[in-house]
Amino acid sequence: MPSSHIVELSIRIAQNTTKVHDFLVSRNLPGPSFDENAPQTLLPPDTDPDIVLAHRAVIDDCRELRMLMLGPREHVMSYQANDLVSQKAITQFRLAHAVPIGGETTFADLAANTGLGPTHIRKLLRHAIAHKIFREPRPGVVAHSAASRALAEDAELHNWVEYATHELWLAAYHTPDAMQKFPGSGEPNETGFAVANNTDKSLFAFFSDHPDRLARFAAVMRFVTKRPELGPELVVDAFPWASLPEGGTVVDVGGSHGLVCFELARRFPQLHFVVQDLDEPVVRHAETQKPAEIAGRVSFMVHDFFEPQPVRDADVYFLRAVLHNWSDTYAVKILRALIPALKPGSRIVVNDVVVPEPGSMSDAQDLRTRTSDMTQVILQNAGDRELADWMALFKAADERFLFRGASPMQGSTRLWVLVVEWDGA
Ligand SMILES: C[S@@+](CC[C@H](N)C(=O)[O-])C[C@H]1O[C@@H](n2cnc3c(N)ncnc32)[C@H](O)[C@@H]1O
Structure with missing residues (x-):
């Protein structure tokens, strides 16, 4: 008797798809489509949480059903090494920008405009079209699909794909080689990224010598920060900021463009903020982006x-998505560098990933968790930590870091808030 699991999955997919469909109808929203004019996201930001869950369940259950239906051999073979070739070419040759929105062009024109051979252009486009990026309304003619239009119109998305295909892809390929060459390493310059770039520098050091690539990386960070589960506005309710004293100071360590502090400064007028980052161009650019109404309270x-923390006696030192970029050896150094500045009662607020214990997640959540962790391995020989790892990290940094608790950040699927208090006299 075959397992009824596939039938259960298909029924659940049908039920949840119906929920999403009914929601779209009730809001008079268009349904999903590959059409050039289709909406770029299916659900609006104010969608009811149970519809968001139903939507996620459809995606996750379809993946499981597909794997089961393929069977183990076909499943293993279904990962195609060349899936990203056409995406890399699209960003490298700006193919999405070369096709008019709402219009058409020909393969021959694209070949002439890009300088690529007509055969290569045809093969690249048809590979992309097989992935629903572009359409071929008539043989040899190319027009936009929803996805290629998104690449043409959304510079941040385009930049993200360019980063994924130009940086991550090669670094990922070389990661097993780096693991073999540097067994068990937690050094940020002994990674797949370092091997791929034939460098003995870490990613951040390497990028500081390559301003264009640094700018692309910084833009990816900005883009990722805007994803709903990482939204700076979620930090507002993640800690009792209002309980900090009048004139209190929050230091955002590795704070990049300062988007979190902009949000906090708007909501908590009694507080001052210092955003720190190593990346000078980012810091200089961010300074020009300060909204006027909070400019006096954010520096x-x-x-x-x-290096030793220069802003002394702040009430909170905030580290968001910083420590997961570093192995324990380096994370301990970052925490210890705060010590000279701390006053008794200063809090270290860490806003970072906490990995649930193995076996406690759904398959889909597990995949997302492992994918994010692997990205840190590829780039930095670092990774995400379980709660016990975090507690051990604070203890290893200094016994006077008193762990005061941790909780998932409301609205985020991955980030938690961990609070540590400095007990030093
Ligand atoms: C993953 S990003 C997180 C940025 C920000 N906290 C956020 O949540 O959007 C890590 C940040 O650490 C910064 N960084 C890397 N090495 C650093 C260093 N040695 N000192 C200060 N900042 C550093 C990077 O420039 C980057 O902005």
Whole structure:
């Protein structure tokens, strides 16, 4: 008797798809489509949470059903090494920008405009079209699909794909080689990224010698920060900021463009903020982006978080998505560099990923967790931590870091808030 699991999955997919469909109908929203004029996201930001869950369940269950239906051999073979070739070409040759929105062009024109051979252009486009990027309304004619239009119109998305295909892809390929060459390493310059780039520098050091690539990386960070589960506005309710004293100071260590502090400054007028980052162009650019109404209470500073913290006696030192970029050896150094500045009662607020214990997640959540962790391995020989790892990290940094608790950040699927208090006299 075959397992009824596939039938259960298909029924659940049908039920949840119906929920999403009914929601779209009730809001008079268009349904999903590959059409050039289709909406770029299916659900609006104010969608009811149970519809968001139903939507996620459809995606996750379809993946499981597909794997089961393929069977193990076909499943293993279904990962195609060349899936990203046409995406890399699209960003490298700006193919999405070369096709008019609402219009058409020909393969021959694209070949002439890009300088690529007509055969290569045809093969690249048809590979992309097989992935629903572009359409071929008539043989040899190309027009936009929803996805290629998104690449043409959304510079941040285009930049993200360019980063994924130009940086991550090669670094990922070389990661097993790096693991073989540097067994068990937690060094950020002994990674797949370092091997791929034939360098003995870490990613951040390497990028500081390559301003264009640094700018692309910084833009990816900005883009990722805007994803709903990482939204700076979620930090507002993640800690009792209102309980900090009048004139209190929050230092955002490795704070990049300062988007979190902009949000906090708007909501908590009694507080002052210092945003620190090593990346000077980012800091200088961020300074020009300060909204006028909070400009007096948010300052930016170039600071290397491995050096002693220069802003003394702040109430909170905030580290968001920073420590997961570093192995324990380096994370301990970052925490210890805060010590000279701390006053008794200063809090270290860490806003970062906490990995649920193995076996406690759905398959889909597990995949997302492992994918994000692997990205840190590829780039930095670092990774995400379980709660016990975090507690051990604070203890290893200094016994006077008192762990005061941790909780998932409301609205985020991955980030938690961990609070540590400095007990030093
Ligand atoms: C993953 S990003 C997180 C940025 C920000 N906290 C956020 O949540 O959007 C890590 C940040 O650490 C910064 N960084 C890397 N090495 C640093 C160092 N040695 N000192 C200070 N900042 C550093 C990077 O420039 C980057 O902005």
